[in-house]
Amino acid sequence: MKIKPTIPKGTRDFGPKEVYKRNYIFGTIRSVFEKYGYQPLETPTMENLETLTGKYGEEGDQLLFKVLDSGDFLKDVKPDVYESKDAKKLSFAIASKGLRYDLTIPFARYVVMNQNEISFPFKRYQIQPVWRADRPQKGRYREFYQCDVDVVGSNSLLNEAELVQIYDEVFHKLGVAVTIKLNNRKLLAGLAEMSGVSDQLIHLTVAIDKLDKIGAEGVTKELITRGINPSVLDFLIETDGMENREKLAKIKEHLKNSAIGLQGVAEMETVLNYLDMAKLYGANVEFDLTLARGLNYYTGTIFEVKANAAEMGSIGGGGRYDNLTGMFGLNGVSGVGVSFGAERIYDVMEELGLFPNTVARGTMALFINFGGEHERVALGYLQKLRKAGISAELFPSDDKMAKQMKYANAKNVHFVVFVGEEELKREKITVKNMLTGEQNELVIEQLITLLHQA
RNA sequence: GUAGUUGUAGCUCAGUCGGUUAGAGCGCCUGAUUGUGGUUCAGGAGGUCGCCGGUUCGAACCCGGUCUUCUACCCCA
Numbered sequence: 001m002k003i004k005p006t007i008p009k010g011t012r013d014f015g016p017k018e019v020y021k022r023n024y025i026f027g028t029i030r031s032v033f034e035k036y037g038y039q040p041l042e043t044p045t046m047e048n049l050e051t052l053t054g055k056y057g058e059e060g061d062q063l064l065f066k067v068l069d070s071g072d073f074l075k076d077v078k079p080d081v082y083e084s085k086d087a088k089k090l091s092f093a094i095a096s097k098g099l100r101y102d103l104t105i106p107f108a109r110y111v112v113m114n115q116n117e118i119s120f121p122f123k124r125y126q127i128q129p130v131w132r133a134d135r136p137q138k139g140r141y142r143e144f145y146q147c148d149v150d151v152v153g154s155n156s157l158l159n160e161a162e163l164v165q166i167y168d169e170v171f172h173k174l175g176v177a178v179t180i181k182l183n184n185r186k187l188l189a190g191l192a193e194m195s196g197v198s199d200q201l202i203h204l205t206v207a208i209d210k211l212d213k214i215g216a217e218g219v220t221k222e223l224i225t226r227g228i229n230p231s232v233l234d235f236l237i238e239t240d241g242m243e244n245r246e247k248l249a250k251i252k253e254h255l256k257n258s259a260i261g262l263q264g265v266a267e268m269e270t271v272l273n274y275l276d277m278a279k280l281y282g283a284n285v286e287f288d289l290t291l292a293r294g295l296n297y298y299t300g301t302i303f304e305v306k307a308n309a310a311e312m313g314s315i316g317g318g319g320r321y322d323n324l325t326g327m328f329g330l331n332g333v334s335g336v337g338v339s340f341g342a343e344r345i346y347d348v349m350e351e352l353g354l355f356p357n358t359v360a361r362g363t364m365a366l367f368i369n370f371g372g373e374h375e376r377v378a379l380g381y382l383q384k385l386r387k388a389g390i391s392a393e394l395f396p397s398d399d400k401m402a403k404q405m406k407y408a409n410a411k412n413v414h415f416v417v418f419v420g421e422e423e424l425k426r427e428k429i430t431v432k433n434m435l436t437g438e439q440n441e442l443v444i445e446q447l448i449t450l451l452h453q454a
Numbered sequence: 455g456u457a458g459u460u461g462u463a464g465c466u467c468a469g470u471c472g473g474u475u476a477g478a479g480c481g482c483c484u485g486a487u488u489g490u491g492g493u494u495c496a497g498g499a500g501g502u503c504g505c506c507g508g509u510u511c512g513a514a515c516c517c518g519g520u521c522u523u524c525u526a527c528c529c530c531a
Contacts, residue, residue, distance in 0.1 A: 341531035405491035
């Protein structure tokens with residue numbers, strides 16, 4: 001039976017060229033993480049479903065990929081659940097594992113499980129794929145990588161400043177001009193309090209988060225349908241576009257009767273002060289009161305990164321969560337972390353042509369195969385190159401020269417090496433630079449020197 | 455979950471009003487060229503027109519379903 005080869009919706013293959021580019025991004029991110037003292041962590045692809053459910057809101061639960069139990073999993077399903085044909089109920093009866101939805105919850109689970117071995121503050125990074133069962137579209141896939149960096153067990157706002165520095169340095173190294181937006185959930189809570197809608201904080205933040213998308217009118221409409229007085233909006237519009245410090249002064253005045261609001265003001269001020277000392281490479285830092293972010297476990301500073309020159313959703317985000325480990329029974333551990341959206345960074349860099357040519361560098365040297373004795377001699381030279389740390393290969397059969405040369409071309413080989421009749425006699429090799437077409441007869445030691453310089 | 459969109463050669467895409475043998479460019483293979491690729495010329499291979507069903511004398515084309523692609527909404531990286 002012949003079946004058409006396909007891959008599941010929202011997933012992708014990565015060919016050699018793509019993997020080179022992706023590794024360039026991952027490598028850059030990893031090196032910066034390590035430079036700031038973060039250590040690697042990896043967790044299983046699957047978590048127990050109870051670890052995952054209820055952490056991402058109702059919508060999030062819908063987007064979890066569940067893993068079917070092994071064996072005769074229908075045996076113990078209660079008849080009423082089975083008969084009800086309620087897919088949601090049934091799925092929890094026959095699946096007790098799920099694919100991870102992000103890296104933060106597994107991290108929290110890890111911290112609680114290993115709390116006796118970990119010395120706090122614990123700084124970890126994690127670069128692994130996550131899975132979400134939603135509809136794919138631009139910049140959204142069902143399988144994608146996240147690069148998370150978090151520190152738990154420290155309340156210091158130095159951590160917040162450090163994460164901004166990490167964002168700045170990574171995007172500086174990748175050549176992507178970005179704006180790092182900052183806000184603080186306590187400020188949003190203060191705004192809600194001043195409007196007398198503290199209990200509606202989530203709806204308020206979701207609505208104002210859309211300001212740049214649907215405009216003031218749209219947000220006003222949404223607030224009214226939620227029963228929230230839209231006058232909050234006036235203040236946001238009034239302060240929009242102000243300098244960070246000016247905006248901070250304004251909101252300090254506005255929230256002077258809100259204890260939690262003033263705390264947010266103080267935190268934001270501290271973070272901005274630290275950043276003044278930090279001397280960033282070039283990222284634009286913007287205090288943006290309309291930044292809200294969906295995940296409801298954030299409690300303090302929140303972050304979001306956007307590329308300045310590309311139409312793309314956020315390419316990174318994160319925030320402080322005061323009690324993430326509380327849901328697993330460990331209270332009083334505050335953490336803060338951010339995530340890099342590697343796939344979107346890839347798309348932005350592709351769009352803007354920011355990948356250096358060197359990321360897809362092919363094999364340095366290819367030996368043309370002339371068969372027989374020539375092949376054996378070439379094999380010896382080949383190993384000398386490899387021992388010298390030069391990537392080299394010998395064409396595996398003595399096919400026609402044109403075919404071998406075409407192979408070299410397609411693979412972006414930099415130098416082609418000939419060991420034929422003449423070379424064999426003189427104990428030399430002929431090397432051809434595939435870019436310039438230039439050709440020279442050398443001894444093997446000279447070739448090694450040449451390739452080391454290239 | 456809602457709405458639109460896409461699917462034809464390995465790739466990018468044409469394909470008229472439903473008509474008999476489904477095309478192009480690129481790529482691939484062979485030769486011109488038995489030690490030189492990226493240029494040129496000649497020839498060749500390669501198709502269940504996403505899949506299932508319907509209408510019709512006849513379907514790549516019309517209708518229904520389904521899968522898929524991309525996009526917007528919700529939500530999110």
